[in-house]
Amino acid sequence: MSKSSLHMKFSVLMSVYRREQPAFLHECLQSLHAQTQPAHEIVVVLDGEITQNLQAALDEWRTRLPLKIVPLPQNVGLGKALNAGIEHCTHDYIFRMDSDDIAHPERFALQCAFLRQHPETDLLGGQIAEFDRHIPADGSRMNMRRVPLTHADIVRFSQKRNPFNHMTVAYRKSSLHRVGGYQHHLWMEDYNLWLRMLAAGMQCANLPQTLVYARTGSGMIGRRKGWRYIRSEWQLYRLKRRLALQTPPAAFVCFAQRALPRLLPSALLQFLYNRLRRNP
Numbered sequence: 001m002s003k004s005s006l007h008m009k010f011s012v013l014m015s016v017y018r019r020e021q022p023a024f025l026h027e028c029l030q031s032l033h034a035q036t037q038p039a040h041e042i043v044v045v046l047d048g049e050i051t052q053n054l055q056a057a058l059d060e061w062r063t064r065l066p067l068k069i070v071p072l073p074q075n076v077g078l079g080k081a082l083n084a085g086i087e088h089c090t091h092d093y094i095f096r097m098d099s100d101d102i103a104h105p106e107r108f109a110l111q112c113a114f115l116r117q118h119p120e121t122d123l124l125g126g127q128i129a130e131f132d133r134h135i136p137a138d139g140s141r142m143n144m145r146r147v148p149l150t151h152a153d154i155v156r157f158s159q160k161r162n163p164f165n166h167m168t169v170a171y172r173k174s175s176l177h178r179v180g181g182y183q184h185h186l187w188m189e190d191y192n193l194w195l196r197m198l199a200a201g202m203q204c205a206n207l208p209q210t211l212v213y214a215r216t217g218s219g220m221i222g223r224r225k226g227w228r229y230i231r232s233e234w235q236l237y238r239l240k241r242r243l244a245l246q247t248p249p250a251a252f253v254c255f256a257q258r259a260l261p262r263l264l265p266s267a268l269l270q271f272l273y274n275r276l277r278r279n280p
Helices: 022-033 052-061 078-086 107-117 151-158 173-179 189-199 227-243 248-263 266-278
Strands: 011-016 041-046 067-071 093-096 121-131 143-145 170-172 203-215
Touching (some): 022 052, 052 067, 093 107, 121 189, 151 189, 173 189, 189 227
Parallel strands (some): 011 041
16 A cells, blocks of 8 residues: 555445345444545435434444434435435545445555546446355355456446446546436436446546455345336436437447346346356
């Protein structure tokens, strides 16, 4: 870790809502406490009323982490919750985190070092290792979701698939303001934002290292199928057309390739999902 990265100030942004597991939130906060380069501020948006156990987990960490709690009177959804949190972030650099994931101890140090060396970067992510409820002691049985590293490869990859692991990204608050922040897009708020940032000519990169251990849960694939997800894919198709990121025929072919598997049985969809994870 370079000395210059030690002086880089940044905020961490995460959202919590009542259905999340207190034990998972505790593990997430514990991983933030274990960072070799600690955050200067951790903005936690409460997306509506949360349970007493979730509140107890936050209270337990208040004295050990620089938590800034932003309560919202009602559940507004991820995009609006993150937009509210962004306005409470003191620093221009914001690091996203999901409240049930576990950050690698070197995550912030690695990203800060890169951003110091490449100040033109607006959006920086990295790789993830996926697990169910607990990280295997030997690291086995974890799927890797690998994403491209360079800006040019990210642009190409983005035409068909999400080029970032959202729980690993760091971005500039000023850059988000330039494109209007998050927008409501069911299950795809992050992908929507990345496409708008790329269309605006913002510079992006991914690190080759695994930055986050992402908890997928047994119900993840079930949430990624059905007609609601297909409607969200259609919204994504229309966004690509509006941003002129693809020609109309190419955008429609991509829509069909992404939408039709949403009608497959969960077991087959899981197989395809794992294959795509291993082959970016």
